[in-house]
Amino acid sequence: MHFQWYPGHMTKAKRMMQENIKLIDLVIELVDARIPMSSRNPDIDELGKNKARMVLLNKADLAEDKWNDAWAEYFKGQGYSVVKVNSKKGGGLKSIQNVIQEACKEKMERDRKRGILNRPVRAMVVGIPNVGKSTFINSLAGKAAAKTGNKPGVTKGKQWIRLNKQVELLDTPGILWPKFEDQAVGLRLALIGSIKDEILQTEELAAEAITFMNTYYSGVLEEKYALESSADPYVVLERIAQSRHCLLKGSGLDTEKAAMLMLDDFRSGRLGRLTLEYPAEGEK
Template sequence: MHFQWYPGHMTKAKRMMQENIKLIDLVIELVDARIPVSSRNPDIDELGKNKSRMILLNKADLAEDKWNDAWAEYFREKGFFVVKLNSKKGGGLKSIQGVIQEACKEKMERDRKRGILNRPVRAMVVGIPNVGKSTFINALAGKACAKTGNKPGVTKGKQWIRLNKQVELLDTPGILWPKFEDQKVGLRLAFIGSIKDEILNTEELAAELIKFLNANYPGVLEEKYSVEPSDDAYVMLAGIARSRNCLLKGSELDTEKAALLLLDDFRNGKLGRLTLEYPQEV
């Protein structure tokens, strides 16, 4: 299964980010806590060099706590400021302002010495599609100032959001990168919904997820869907279709519907807290 999705608006968005980076003091990068490295756009490191950097492990409530801690440590060792975050429910939001001030302490000190007082910190919020940037900005600002949607590519243009006197945020569209060197990365991005389902074979994708869960979280699918364990992922997918009454005319099993159901359940945390990649693999 080959993964690639780089529509034209992403090229335009990347150019816009490159043009605006000179105005920025801090790059705030959201990643999905279930796949913190696979959900990082490698272009961001080049874009944000010589800037203060912050990683938000978003959707931390959907990933295992012990791995969230391990990933936070991994990024801190690389020089990032890190916050574990659950934008939807507000977990971790209270600490953001303080961490922004900490990350930009040197810049503020330089400003003060040059007699520049009260200039707000300007932060660019970046991340791949569907990682939760707009939900984060809305939650932080306390009002719906950025469009949200549980599908990739909702934010199309840039917008400045003034949080308060100390901080201004530049929201940017979610962008992927033109070529995935490792197709495992593409697979993980497809699992979390950062690549449009419409361009994927969802049954194949669900089968890959079943294989991963059987290897790393045995028993999860059996418990959730009352299916028999099997080494054949497609047999288990058929079992999920049967258990959830996903039927076509003539009582034939609708495995495509079952695949979408499984992917939705995973993405929404209905299978429990699951982490798909680990620091020791990087």
């Protein structure tokens, strides 16, 4: 399976970020806690240099706690402020304001010395598609300030959101790099739903998810779907189809429907908390 996806509006979004970065004090980058390195855009480091930086490990409730902690330490070691959050349920959001103030204290001190008082911190919220930026902003603002959707690519243009007297946020569309040099990165993004399913082969992707589960979370699929184990992911897919009564007309097995069902369970946390990559890989 080969992954390459770069919608036209993402080129425009990158230009927009380049134009707006001079207005910004802090870059808040959302990553998916299940794949913190694969869900980063390498361009953001270049765009955000000389700015205060914060990494939010979003969807932390879907990843394993011990790996969330390990990734938080990894990013802190790189000089970022880090918060583990669950934007949908509001987990971790209360600490955001204090961390923003801490991350920007040098800038605020410079302002104070120049006689500039009470200017709000301006933060740009960035991240790849479907990582949860709009949900995060809505949760933080306490209202539907930014459109949300469970498909990648919902945010199409920039918008400013005033949180309070201390903080203003700039929302931007998600951007992905033009091609995945490492196909393992593309696979991880596809597995969590950051690449549109319409351009992927569902059964092949589900087979990759099954292989991952068999390797790192042995026994989970067997318990979830009440089936016998198999090293062959396509056999497992057929058994899931049988277990969940995914049938075609004429009683054949609908393995595509079973694949979609399994991927939905994988992404939503119904198979448990899953981490797909680890800090040692991030250092490569």
